[in-house]
Amino acid sequence: MKSTAAKFAIAGCMLGLAGCSATPTRPGDSVPSVVFNKPEATVQKAAVDALQANGFVVSKSDAEYVEGARPHKVGLVVGSGGESAGVWLASLSSDKTAVKVSTAKSFAGMAGQKNWDKEIIAEMDKSIGAHQ
Amino acid sequence: MKHVLGLVFLALGLCGCAATTGNYRPLGERYPARPEHCEVVVFKDGPPGRPYAAISRLNVHLEKTFFVDSDFSSARGELKRQACLSGADAVIDIEEKHSSYLETRIYNLSATGVRFLDDARPPQ
Numbered sequence: 001m002k003s004t005a006a007k008f009a010i011a012g013c014m015l016g017l018a019g020c021s022a023t024p025t026r027p028g029d030s031v032p033s034v035v036f037n038k039p040e041a042t043v044q045k046a047a048v049d050a051l052q053a054n055g056f057v058v059s060k061s062d063a064e065y066v067e068g069a070r071p072h073k074v075g076l077v078v079g080s081g082g083e084s085a086g087v088w089l090a091s092l093s094s095d096k097t098a099v100k101v102s103t104a105k106s107f108a109g110m111a112g113q114k115n116w117d118k119e120i121i122a123e124m125d126k127s128i129g130a131h132q
Numbered sequence: 133m134k135h136v137l138g139l140v141f142l143a144l145g146l147c148g149c150a151a152t153t154g155n156y157r158p159l160g161e162r163y164p165a166r167p168e169h170c171e172v173v174v175f176k177d178g179p180p181g182r183p184y185a186a187i188s189r190l191n192v193h194l195e196k197t198f199f200v201d202s203d204f205s206s207a208r209g210e211l212k213r214q215a216c217l218s219g220a221d222a223v224i225d226i227e228e229k230h231s232s233y234l235e236t237r238i239y240n241l242s243a244t245g246v247r248f249l250d251d252a253r254p255p256q
Contacts, residue, residue: 048157049242052191053193055238070151071153073148073196074149076199077234077235078235080233112236
C-alpha cells in the first residue's frame with residue numbers, strides 16, 4: 001500500500017515538474033528600465049510579438065504586463081524550455097514607455113534554460129525601433 | 133525501481149522533444165476566421181499583383197532538441213492555419229530566423245496576412 005502511494009507521489013511530482021514553470025519577478029528599482037519612444041499600447045503589442053517570436057506561449061496580456069512561458073522539451077542531454085518571462089510597462093508620457101523584462105527559470109530542466117531578456121528587447125527593437 | 137523509471141520516462145515523454153506554436157494578431161479590424169484548412173496563397177518572392185490590404189501579423193515558432201533543424205516546409209502548415217484563422221487570403225513579407233541553444237535548434241517565421249480587395253477570392 002505504502003509503495004503504491006509512493007509511486008503516485010513520484011508520478012505527481014514528475015508530472016508537476018513537467019508542466020509548471022516559475023513565475024517571473026519584477027526587477028527592483030535599482031535595475032534601469034529600457035525606454036521606447038512609442039505609446040504604451042504600441043510597446044505592449046511589440047512585447048507580445050517579442051515573446052511569441054522567442055517561443056513563449058503568452059498567458060497574460062494586460063496593458064502594463066505581459067507574461068509567457070516556453071514549453072518544456074526533452075533532449076539528448078539537457079533538453080530546453082520551461083522558462084517564463086514577464087514584461088512590465090509604464091507610460092512615461094504619450095509617446096514614451098519604460099519597459100522592464102525578467103526571465104525566470106523553473107526547477108525542472110534548469111540546465112537547458114537560459115535568460116531571454118536580451119532577445120526579447122532585441123525583438124522589440126526590431127519591431128518598433130531601437131530603444132533609447 | 134522499474135516502475136519508478138517508467139513514471140519518470142512517462143513524465144519526460146509528456147514534455148515531447150519538439151514544440152510548434154503559432155499565433156496571429158489582427159493589425160486593425162478583426163475579420164471572421166476562414167475554415168481551418170482554407171486555401172491560402174503564400175507569396176515568398178514578392179507581393180501579389182492585385183490589390184490587397186494587410187490584416188494580420190502571423191508568427192510560427194518551431195523548436196526541436198536532439199540537434200534537429202526545422203525549415204519553411206515544417207512551418208508552412210501552421211502558417212497557413214494561422215492565416216485562415218485570421219481571415220487572410222494570402223501571406224506576404226515572410227521573414228525567417230534560425231538560431232540555436234545547446235542541443236535545441238530554433239526556427240521562427242513571421243509574416244503578414246493579407247486580404248484581397250478585388251472580388252476574386254480564393255476557394256474556401
